Amino acid sequence: MSGSKPFNLSSLLAGCYDNIYIFTHVRPDGDAIGSSLALANALKTEHKNVEVFCPDVIPSRYSFLPGVETFQDSFIPKEGKGMAFILDCSDLRRLEYMGEKVLRLDRIVNIDHHVTNEKFGDLNLIDSSAASTGEIIYRILQNDYELNYEISLCLYVAISSDTGSFKYENTTPQTMEIAARLLEKGVNPFYVSQKIFDEYPVSTIFLLRDALGTLQFDETGKIAWMAVDDALLRKRQANSAELDGFVNYVKNIESVEVGIFFHHTDFEETKVGFRSKTVDIASVAHALGGGGHPRAAGCTIKGRPEEVVKIVLQSVSRLISKG
Amino acid sequence: MSGSKPFNLSSLLAGCYDNIYIFTHVRPDGDAIGSSLALANALKTEHKNVEVFCPDVIPSRYSFLPGVETFQDSFIPKEGKGMAFILDCSDLRRLEYMGEKVLRLDRIVNIDHHVTNEKFGDLNLIDSSAASTGEIIYRILQNDYELNYEISLCLYVAISSDTGSFKYENTTPQTMEIAARLLEKGVNPFYVSQKIFDEYPVSTIFLLRDALGTLQFDETGKIAWMAVDDALLRKRQANSAELDGFVNYVKNIESVEVGIFFHHTDFEETKVGFRSKTVDIASVAHALGGGGHPRAAGCTIKGRPEEVVKIVLQSVSRLISKG
Numbered sequence: 354m355s356g357s358k359p360f361n362l363s364s365l366l367a368g369c370y371d372n373i374y375i376f377t378h379v380r381p382d383g384d385a386i387g388s389s390l391a392l393a394n395a396l397k398t399e400h401k402n403v404e405v406f407c408p409d410v411i412p413s414r415y416s417f418l419p420g421v422e423t424f425q426d427s428f429i430p431k432e433g434k435g436m437a438f439i440l441d442c443s444d445l446r447r448l449e450y451m452g453e454k455v456l457r458l459d460r461i462v463n464i465d466h467h468v469t470n471e472k473f474g475d476l477n478l479i480d481s482s483a484a485s486t487g488e489i490i491y492r493i494l495q496n497d498y499e500l501n502y503e504i505s506l507c508l509y510v511a512i513s514s515d516t517g518s519f520k521y522e523n524t525t526p527q528t529m530e531i532a533a534r535l536l537e538k539g540v541n542p543f544y545v546s547q548k549i550f551d552e553y554p555v556s557t558i559f560l561l562r563d564a565l566g567t568l569q570f571d572e573t574g575k576i577a578w579m580a581v582d583d584a585l586l587r588k589r590q591a592n593s594a595e596l597d598g599f600v601n602y603v604k605n606i607e608s609v610e611v612g613i614f615f616h617h618t619d620f621e622e623t624k625v626g627f628r629s630k631t632v633d634i635a636s637v638a639h640a641l642g643g644g645g646h647p648r649a650a651g652c653t654i655k656g657r658p659e660e661v662v663k664i665v666l667q668s669v670s671r672l673i674s675k676g
Numbered sequence: 677m678s679g680s681k682p683f684n685l686s687s688l689l690a691g692c693y694d695n696i697y698i699f700t701h702v703r704p705d706g707d708a709i710g711s712s713l714a715l716a717n718a719l720k721t722e723h724k725n726v727e728v729f730c731p732d733v734i735p736s737r738y739s740f741l742p743g744v745e746t747f748q749d750s751f752i753p754k755e756g757k758g759m760a761f762i763l764d765c766s767d768l769r770r771l772e773y774m775g776e777k778v779l780r781l782d783r784i785v786n787i788d789h790h791v792t793n794e795k796f797g798d799l800n801l802i803d804s805s806a807a808s809t810g811e812i813i814y815r816i817l818q819n820d821y822e823l824n825y826e827i828s829l830c831l832y833v834a835i836s837s838d839t840g841s842f843k844y845e846n847t848t849p850q851t852m853e854i855a856a857r858l859l860e861k862g863v864n865p866f867y868v869s870q871k872i873f874d875e876y877p878v879s880t881i882f883l884l885r886d887a888l889g890t891l892q893f894d895e896t897g898k899i900a901w902m903a904v905d906d907a908l909l910r911k912r913q914a915n916s917a918e919l920d921g922f923v924n925y926v927k928n929i930e931s932v933e934v935g936i937f938f939h940h941t942d943f944e945e946t947k948v949g950f951r952s953k954t955v956d957i958a959s960v961a962h963a964l965g966g967g968g969h970p971r972a973a974g975c976t977i978k979g980r981p982e983e984v985v986k987i988v989l990q991s992v993s994r995l996i997s998k999g
Contacts (some may be wrong), residue, residue, distance in 0.1 A: 480866070516865075606880075
C-alpha cells in the first residue's frame with residue numbers, strides 16, 4: 354500500500370458482513386491499542402457489531418482511551434458473516450490462542466507496518482515506511498470518516514507511542530504532518546505523554562532504585578547491564594510490565610554501546626532486553642532464539658541466572674569487537 | 677508578531693551594519709543555543725561579521741551543533757555600526773554582565789516567545805503562542821534563506837528541546853508542521869534526541885540512584901521529594917547540571933501531585949525545583965522568592981537544609997489543601 358493510493362474502507366465493508374472483529378497482538382503497546390480503538394470507534398459510527406480483541410491484559414496506562422473497556426481477551430465468533438481486521442501483527446502467532454479461530458472467518462484484512470509481515474490476510478495493507486500502524490489507520494480513515502476527538506486521541510497515542518514521542522528514526526515528515534492534524538482535533542500532547550510515557554505506580558520508582566543498584570559494566574565500559582528477579586518484583590508488589598524501558602537507563606550512559614537488562618524469572622528462565630546505539634543487536638538476540646530490531650531486541654534464555662548472564666555478555670562482546 | 681505577517685530580515689539588515697551580534701541567556705537551554713546558531717548560520721551566508729554570545733558555558737550535550745564552538749562568553753563591541761539580536765530573553769538581565777554593553781549598540785532586535793517579555797528592543801518580535809524561539813526564527817528565516825541541513829538541525833534542536841520532544845502543552849499543529857519541514861532537510865530525530873535528552877555521563881546514573889534513595893512522601897502521598905547535597909556531587913564527581921530533570925522522577929509517580937527536588941549547597945543555600953500536575957506551583961515558588969510556570973517552578977532559599985525542607989513542605993501542603 355502507498356500513502357498516495359487511497360484505499361476505500363466503505364466499499365470493502367459494503368460486502369454485508371454481520372460482524373466486524375478487530376484483533377491486535379499479545380503484550381499490546383500503544384500502537385496496537387490505539388490503532389485498534391481508532392478503527393473500532395470509526396467503524397462503530399456506521400456498524401452495530403464491532404468488537405475489539407487482544408489475547409492479553411491492556412496495561413492500565415491506556416485506561417483513558419475511549420472504548421478501551423470493550424477489549425475482550427477471548428474470542429467466540431458469532432452467527433453470520435465475519436470480517437477480521439488484524440492490526441500491528443507481523444504474523445498470526447502474535448494473536449496466540451485466538452489466531453486459529455480468526456483464520457476461519459470469512460475475510461481477513463491485515464494492516465501492519467512491520468517489514469517482516471507474513472501477508473496472511475485476504476487483503477494485506479502493509480506499509481513498512483509508516484512509523485506505526487496508527488499512521489496507516491489514519492490514512493485509511495481520513496478518506497471516509499470524520500476524525501472526531503476520540504478517534505484522533507487513539508491515533509495520537511498509537512503514533513506517539515511507536516515513535517517514542519517522535520524521537521525514533523522511524524519518525525518522518527508524514528508522521529509529523531499527521532500529528533499536526535490530530536492536535537488540531539484537540540488532542541493535548543502533555544496529557545497523552547504524561548499518561549503513556551511518564552506516569553508510573555510508586556512501586557516502579559522503588560524497583561528502578563533497586564535495579565540501578567545492580568548496574569555493572571564490562572572492562573571496556575561499552576557494555577553495561579542491570580538485573581532483577583521475580584523475588585524483587587514480589588517484594589515491591591510490582592508487575593513485570595513495570596520493567597519496560599529500564600534497559601534504556603543503561604543504554605543512555607554516554608560510554609555505553611549496548612545496554613542489557615536481565616529479568617530472571619522463578620522458572621530458571623531469563624528475559625533479556627537489549628538496546629544498542631550503533632551495532633546490530635538483533636543478530637545477537639536472533640542467535641539466542643529471540644528477535645527484534647537493530648537497536649532494540651530481546652530473547653528468553655533457559656538456565657541458571659549467572660550462566661545466562663555469562664553467555665549473553667560473551668555474545669555481545671564478540672559483536673562489539675567485530676564491529 | 678504573527679506567523680502570517682512575514683517579517684523581512686533582509687531589508688532590516690540592508691541598513692549597513694558592520695557587525696551583527698547574537699546574544700542569548702545565562703544557563704542556556706536547547707532553544708537558546710539552537711535558535712542563536714540557526715540565525716548565525718543563516719546570516720553568515722551573506723555577512724562576514726556575525727558573532728554569537730552567551731554569558732555562560734554551553735552544556736556539552738549541544739557540542740554537535742554546527743558553530744557551537746564560536747560562542748563567546750565575553751563581549752567587547754568592535755569598531756563600526758553594530759546590530760544586536762537578543763534571543764529567548766524575556767529581559768536584558770538574562771544576559772547578566774553583557775546586558776549593559778548590549779544597550780549601547782546601534783540597534784537591538786528582541787526575538788522571544790516568553791509572555792513576560794519586557795520589549796526592551798528597538799524592534800520586538802515577540803510571539804508568546806510560539807512553543808519556542810526556534811519557531812519564530814524558523815518563520816523569519818524561511819522567507820529569505822535556504823534552510824540547509826545545518827540551520828535545520830539547529831532549529832530542530834531548539835524546537836524539540838523547548839517542547840520536551842513534543843510532549844509539552846505548548847506543542848501546536850504549527851510546531852509539528854515546522855518539525856516536518858526540518859525533518860525533510862535530513863535531520864535525524866533519533867540522533868538529536870539521543871544527544872539532547874537521553875545521553876548522560878556515567879556519574880549521572882549513580883547520582884540518580886543515590887537521589888532515589890532519599891525519596892520521601894508526605895502523609896497524603898500527594899507530595900514527594902528527593903534531596904542531594906554538594907558532598908554527594910563531589911563523591912560522584914558530578915556537576916549540578918546533571919541534576920536537571922531529577923525532579924520529574926518524583927512528579928511522575930501516579931499518586932503524586934507535586935514533586936520537589938532539593939539541592940542543598942555548601943553555602944547553607946538550597947536550590948528547590950518544583951513540578952506540579954495540576955496546581956499552580958509558581959505561586960509557592962514566587963512566595964519563596966523564586967518564579968516559573970504553573971507546572972514547573974523553582975527558588976533558592978537560605979537556611980539549614982532541614983529548615984528549608986520544612987518551610988517548603990508546609991507551603992506546598994497549604995497550596996494543595998486549598999486546591
